[in-house]
Amino acid sequence: MKRRIAIVIMLVAALAVYAGGSSEGGDGAFTPSRDVTWTCTSNPGGGSDIFTQEIKDIIMTHGISDANIVIDYVTDGGGEVGRLNVSRTTGPRANHTLLTFNSGDLMPMCLNTDNRLENFTPIALMAVDNHLILTGDLSKYKTFQDVLDALAAGERIVIAGSKGDDIETYNELIAELGVTANQFAYTTNDSTSTAITALLGGHVDLVLGKPAACEQYILAGRMTPIVALAEERFDTDLLKDTPSITEFGYEAVDVPNWRGVVAPKAMSDAAADFWSEVLRQVSETEDWLVGYVERNGLVPQYLDREATVQYMADFQADYLQKIGKDK
Amino acid sequence: MENFAMLFHGFSVVFSLQNLGACLLGSILGLIVGAMPGIGSLAGVALLLPLTYKFDPTTAIIMLGALYYSNMYGGAFSAILLNIPGDSPAVLTAVDGYPMATVKKRPGQALMTANASSCIGGIIGMLILVILGPALAELGLKFGPAEMTVLLLVAMTSIGWLVGGNPVQGLLLSFIGILVASIGMDVQTGRPRFDFGNIYLLGGVEFIPFVIGTVGFAQLMQLMDEKDDVVHAVTDKLTIRGSMLTAHDWKRLTPPSIRAGVMGTFVGVLPGAGATAASFLAYAMQKAFKSEEPLGTGAIEGIAASESANNAAAAGSFAPLLALGIPGSGTGAVLLGGLMMWGLNPGPLLFQNEPDFAWGLIASLFISNIVALAISLGIIPVLLKILKVPVRVMIPVIMIVCFLGAYASTYSMFGVIVMLISGVCGYIFEKNDYSTAPMLLAFVLAPLLEDNMRKAFIATAGDISEVFFSSGISIVLTTVLIVICAFPVVRTILIKTGKYTPKKKSA
Amino acid sequence: MNGKKVVKIPTLQIIPVIGFIIGLVFFMVGMGDFGFWNHDTNTPTEGFFPIIIATGLMIFSVMAFLQNIRKGGVEYRLLNWYVPLGFVGLLAGIMVIGTVPAVIVFEILWCRFYEKLSWKVTIIATIFCLIMVVPIFTWWLTVDFPIGIIGNLIMGY
Numbered sequence: 001m002k003r004r005i006a007i008v009i010m011l012v013a014a015l016a017v018y019a020g021g022s023s024e025g026g027d028g029a030f031t032p033s034r035d036v037t038w039t040c041t042s043n044p045g046g047g048s049d050i051f052t053q054e055i056k057d058i059i060m061t062h063g064i065s066d067a068n069i070v071i072d073y074v075t076d077g078g079g080e081v082g083r084l085n086v087s088r089t090t091g092p093r094a095n096h097t098l099l100t101f102n103s104g105d106l107m108p109m110c111l112n113t114d115n116r117l118e119n120f121t122p123i124a125l126m127a128v129d130n131h132l133i134l135t136g137d138l139s140k141y142k143t144f145q146d147v148l149d150a151l152a153a154g155e156r157i158v159i160a161g162s163k164g165d166d167i168e169t170y171n172e173l174i175a176e177l178g179v180t181a182n183q184f185a186y187t188t189n190d191s192t193s194t195a196i197t198a199l200l201g202g203h204v205d206l207v208l209g210k211p212a213a214c215e216q217y218i219l220a221g222r223m224t225p226i227v228a229l230a231e232e233r234f235d236t237d238l239l240k241d242t243p244s245i246t247e248f249g250y251e252a253v254d255v256p257n258w259r260g261v262v263a264p265k266a267m268s269d270a271a272a273d274f275w276s277e278v279l280r281q282v283s284e285t286e287d288w289l290v291g292y293v294e295r296n297g298l299v300p301q302y303l304d305r306e307a308t309v310q311y312m313a314d315f316q317a318d319y320l321q322k323i324g325k326d327k
Numbered sequence: 328m329e330n331f332a333m334l335f336h337g338f339s340v341v342f343s344l345q346n347l348g349a350c351l352l353g354s355i356l357g358l359i360v361g362a363m364p365g366i367g368s369l370a371g372v373a374l375l376l377p378l379t380y381k382f383d384p385t386t387a388i389i390m391l392g393a394l395y396y397s398n399m400y401g402g403a404f405s406a407i408l409l410n411i412p413g414d415s416p417a418v419l420t421a422v423d424g425y426p427m428a429t430v431k432k433r434p435g436q437a438l439m440t441a442n443a444s445s446c447i448g449g450i451i452g453m454l455i456l457v458i459l460g461p462a463l464a465e466l467g468l469k470f471g472p473a474e475m476t477v478l479l480l481v482a483m484t485s486i487g488w489l490v491g492g493n494p495v496q497g498l499l500l501s502f503i504g505i506l507v508a509s510i511g512m513d514v515q516t517g518r519p520r521f522d523f524g525n526i527y528l529l530g531g532v533e534f535i536p537f538v539i540g541t542v543g544f545a546q547l548m549q550l551m552d553e554k555d556d557v558v559h560a561v562t563d564k565l566t567i568r569g570s571m572l573t574a575h576d577w578k579r580l581t582p583p584s585i586r587a588g589v590m591g592t593f594v595g596v597l598p599g600a601g602a603t604a605a606s607f608l609a610y611a612m613q614k615a616f617k618s619e620e621p622l623g624t625g626a627i628e629g630i631a632a633s634e635s636a637n638n639a640a641a642a643g644s645f646a647p648l649l650a651l652g653i654p655g656s657g658t659g660a661v662l663l664g665g666l667m668m669w670g671l672n673p674g675p676l677l678f679q680n681e682p683d684f685a686w687g688l689i690a691s692l693f694i695s696n697i698v699a700l701a702i703s704l705g706i707i708p709v710l711l712k713i714l715k716v717p718v719r720v721m722i723p724v725i726m727i728v729c730f731l732g733a734y735a736s737t738y739s740m741f742g743v744i745v746m747l748i749s750g751v752c753g754y755i756f757e758k759n760d761y762s763t764a765p766m767l768l769a770f771v772l773a774p775l776l777e778d779n780m781r782k783a784f785i786a787t788a789g790d791i792s793e794v795f796f797s798s799g800i801s802i803v804l805t806t807v808l809i810v811i812c813a814f815p816v817v818r819t820i821l822i823k824t825g826k827y828t829p830k831k832k833s834a
Numbered sequence: 835m836n837g838k839k840v841v842k843i844p845t846l847q848i849i850p851v852i853g854f855i856i857g858l859v860f861f862m863v864g865m866g867d868f869g870f871w872n873h874d875t876n877t878p879t880e881g882f883f884p885i886i887i888a889t890g891l892m893i894f895s896v897m898a899f900l901q902n903i904r905k906g907g908v909e910y911r912l913l914n915w916y917v918p919l920g921f922v923g924l925l926a927g928i929m930v931i932g933t934v935p936a937v938i939v940f941e942i943l944w945c946r947f948y949e950k951l952s953w954k955v956t957i958i959a960t961i962f963c964l965i966m967v968v969p970i971f972t973w974w975l976t977v978d979f980p981i982g983i984i985g986n987l988i989m990g991y
Contacts (some may be wrong), residue, residue, distance in 0.1 A: 080512065113817070158785065164517070182874060360975075549914065779863070
C-alpha cells in the first residue's frame with residue numbers, strides 16, 4: 001500500500017513540474033514553446049481587435065511563426081487591468097505574452113494609473129491611424145456643412161464614439177470648432193461597434209470612429225462618412241470622396257493615433273528581438289500593406305524595437321506634460 | 328416564408344459529414360466547457376478558435392456556434408448538482424435546481440427539466456430568429472439608451488419579487504450589490520472611481536468569482552452541518568428511468584419555458600444585455616406567474632424559466648451578430664473575430680453576400696440543440712453518480728473547484744480573494760435570512776442601467792421627460808413601469824378600504 | 835477540534851451597521867470626488883448613481899437595524915468556519931509551494947487527517963482534483979496557476 005502511494009505521489013509531482021511549463025532552451029535564439037497570449041484591451045470587433053486579428057492571421061497564413069496565438073480580451077477597468085497584468089507577467093509566460101498597445105491605451109493609462117511605458121518592453125510600431133465622422137440613415141445631418149450650420153444655429157448635436165483616443169480626438173475637435181461639450185455632446189461606448197449601434201438606431205446624430213471599424217457599414221450604405229479629421233483626404237477607394245476637415249477652413253484635429261505592440265517588462269531580449277522581427281515580416285507582406293493598412297486608410301509605419309521605444313517614450317513625455325503629470 | 332426556404336437551404340449546407348462532425352464535436356466540447364466553473368462560453372469559443380483556421384468558414388462557425396450554444400446546457404449541471412453555477416447565466420438555475428436535487432431528492436428530474444426547457448427555449452429563439460431574420464436585429468436597434476434605461480428600470484423592479492419575506496433586508500443587500508458593482512473604471516468618463524487607491528479595484532469586482540463565492544462557497548460552509556449525516560441526497564432512483572419527468576412535470580415546465588423563451592430571445596437581441604440578464608428577467612417574470620411550489624425551494628418552474636431564457640438569448644444574440652455585425656455578448660464578439668479571420672466581412676452585408684454561411688449557421692444551431700439535448704440526457708446517469716459521493720469527501724474537492732473557477736475566470740488571485748470574501752459574506756447573509764438572489768440581479772443589471780441612463784441624459788441634455796417619453800417604446804415601457812410600481816400601492820389601498828380580499832398565494 | 839462550539843453573535847444588528855458604513859463611505863467619496871450633477875453640461879456625473887444608491891442603502895440599513903433591534907444573537911458553529919479557514923490555508927500553500935503541491939497537501943490533510951477517511955478515498959479525491967488542475971485547466975484551458983515562491987525559485991525567476 002505504502003509503495004503504491006509513493007508511486008502515485010511521484011507521478012503527481014512529475015505532473016506538477018511539467019504543468020509549470022517549459023521554457024526556451026539555453027541562451028541562443030528564442031522560439032515560442034507554448035501558446036502565445038495576445039492581450040487586447042478593447043472589445044472584439046473594434047479597431048484594436050481588427051488590428052490584432054489581422055496580424056495574427058498574417059503570422060499564421062504566411063507561416064512567419066508557427067506559434068499558436070490566442071487573443072485574450074481583457075476589457076476591465078477600461079483596459080487598465082489587462083495592461084497591468086501584462087506589465088506584471090513574469091516567468092516563461094512573459095516571453096509568450098504580447099499586448100496591442102495604441103496611443104488610445106497609453107493616454108488613459110497615464111491619466112488614471114501609475115502604470116507607465118517603462119513597465120513594458122516596446123516591440124514595434126505598426127501603423128498610424130486617423131479618425132473620421134460618420135452619419136447614418138436616421139440622422140438629420142447629411143454633410144459636415146450641415147453639422148457646422150446646425151452648430152452655428154445653436155442646435156445641440158450628440159456624437160458617439162469609443163474610449164481612449166476617441167475621447168482625446170473629440171476634445172480637440174470641439175476646441176477646434178469652438179463649441180462647448182454641452183452643445184456638441186459625446187457619449188462614450190465600450191467599442192466603436194456599440195457607438196454604431198446607437199447611430200443605426202437613430203439615438204445619436206453622428207459617430208466618431210476609425211475607418212476599419214466602419215468600413216462594412218459604409219459599403220452597405222448604412223453609414224456615410226462626412227469628414228476626415230486629418231490634414232488630407234483618405235487615400236482609399238471607399239473614402240477618397242470624403243472631404244477633410246481642412247477643406248472647411250479648420251486645422252486638422254491632430255491627435256496621433258498610432259498602433260503598436262508591447263510586451264511584459266520581463267520579456268527577455270532574445271524574445272523581444274524575435275517578436276520584433278516577426279512583426280517586421282508582417283509589416284512587409286502584401287496582405288498587411290494592402291489588405292489592412294490601405295483598406296483602413298492607415299499610414300504604414302513600422303518601427304523596430306529601438307525606434308519604437310524612442311517614439312513611444314516621446315509621446316508619453318509629451319502627454320504627461322500636457323496633463324501636468326510630468327514629474 | 329422566404330426565410331424558411333433559406334433555412335432549408337441552410338440545412339442542406341449543414342448536412343455534410345464534415346459539418347455534422349463539427350457540430351457534434353462543438354456540442355460535446357461546449358457541454359464540457361459549460362460544466363467547468365469559471366470557464367464560460369467566451370473562453371471556450373476563444374480557445375477553440377485557433378483549431379478552426381484550417382476549416383472552411385462554414386464548418387468552423389458551425390462548430391463554434393454549437394459550442395457556444397451547448398455551453399448553456401453544460402452550465403446547468405454543476406449548478407444543479409453542486410450549487411456552483413458553471414457560467415453566470417446558470418446562477419438562477421442553481422437557486423431552484425440545487426434544492427430540487429437535494430431537498431426534493433429529484434436530481435434526475437432537475438437535470439431533465441433544465442435540458443428540456445433549454446431545448447424549448449432554444450427552439451423558440453431560433454424560430455423567432457428564422458421568422459424575423461434580419462428584422463429582429465433592426466428591432467434591437469430601436470432600443471437606444473433611453474429605451475434601455477426604462478427597460479432596465481422595469482427589470483430592476485423584479486428585485487422586489489426576488490426579495491422574499493423580508494423586503495428591507497433584500498433591498499439592503501441589493502444596494503450593497505449595486506455599490507460593489509460601481510467600483511472600477513467609469514465608462515463614460517474613463518476615470519476610476521471608488522478604487523480606494525487599489526489597482527485591483529480599478530478593474531472592478533468580477534461577477535463570476537462573486538457568484539461562485541456567494542452561492543457555491545457559502546453553500547459549502549452550510550454543508551459542514553450535514554457532513555456527518557449518513558444519508559445524504561438520493562441513493563435510489565439514480566437511473567435514467569428514475570429520472571424521467573412525469574406528465575405533471577411536463578405540464579409545469581412547458582408554460583414557463585415558452586414564456587421565458589420568447590422573452591429571452593428579445594433580451595438576447597438587445598445591445599449588451601445577454602444571456603445572464605435574460606435568465607434573471609425570466610426568473611423574475613416567473614415570480615409574477617403562478618408556480619406550484621414557491622420559487623427558490625426547488626420549483627420546476629424556476630429551473631425552466633432560467634434555462635429556457637438563457638438558451639433563447641443565446642439564439643437571439645445571433646440576430647445582431649449576423650445581420651449587423653454587432654456582437655450582443657462577449658462570446659458573440661469572439662465569434663465576430665472568427666468571421667473576420669476566415670475572410671468574411673461581418674456586417675450588414677453578410678446575409679446577402681454569404682447566405683450559405685449565415686443560414687448554415689442558423690440551421691446548425693437547430694442541430695446542435697438536438698445534439699446537446701441527446702448528449703445531456705445520455706450523461707444524466709453518469710452525472711448523478713456525483714451525488715453518491717459522501718458530503719465529507721465532496722467538501723474539500725469542491726473547495727478546490729471553487730478556487731479553480733475563481734482563478735480561471737480572472738487569471739488572478741484577486742478573483743480568488745473576491746470569491747472567498749463573498750463566500751463568507753454570503754454564508755452570514757443566508758444565516759441571517761438575507762436572500763442573496765436580488766443582490767446578484769442588482770449586480771448584473773445596475774451597471775447596464777447606469778451606463779444607459781447617463782448616455783440618455785447626455786443625449787437629451789438632462790431632460791428627464793425625453794428619456795421616458797421620447798419614443799413609442801419608451802412610452803409603453805414607462806407605462807408598464809408605472810403600473811408595476813403602482814400595483815402594490817393600489818392593492819394595499821383596496822385591501823384597506825375592504826374592496827378587495829387577497830387570496831392565499833404561494834411565495 | 836470537534837467544531838461543535840457555538841458562539842452567539844448579534845449579526846442581525848451588525849449587518850445593518852456595516853451596510854450603513856458602506857453607504858456613508860460611498861456617499862462621502864461620491865460627493866467629495868465626483869459631485870452629483872454637472873451643471874455645465876446638465877448631465878449626471880459619475881457620482882450621481884452611486885450617491886443615490888448609497889443614500890438608499892443608509893435608509894434601508896437604519897430600517898433593518900430598527901426591525902431587528904430586539905432580536906437576539908445568531909448562533910454560529912465553529913465547524914462551518916473550517917471551510918474558509920482551510921481555504922486560507924490552501925491559498926497560503928499555493929502562494930508558497932505552488933498550486934499542484936498545495937492541492938495535494940490540502941486534500942491529504944483534509945480527507946485523511948481531518949475527516950479520517952481511508953487512504954483509498956483520499957487518493958481518489960486528490961487525483962480527481964489533480965485531473966481538474968493539470969490536464970483540464972492547465973493544459974487544455976491554458977490557465978497558468980501560481981507556482982508559488984518555491985516554484986519561482988526553481989524556475990529561476
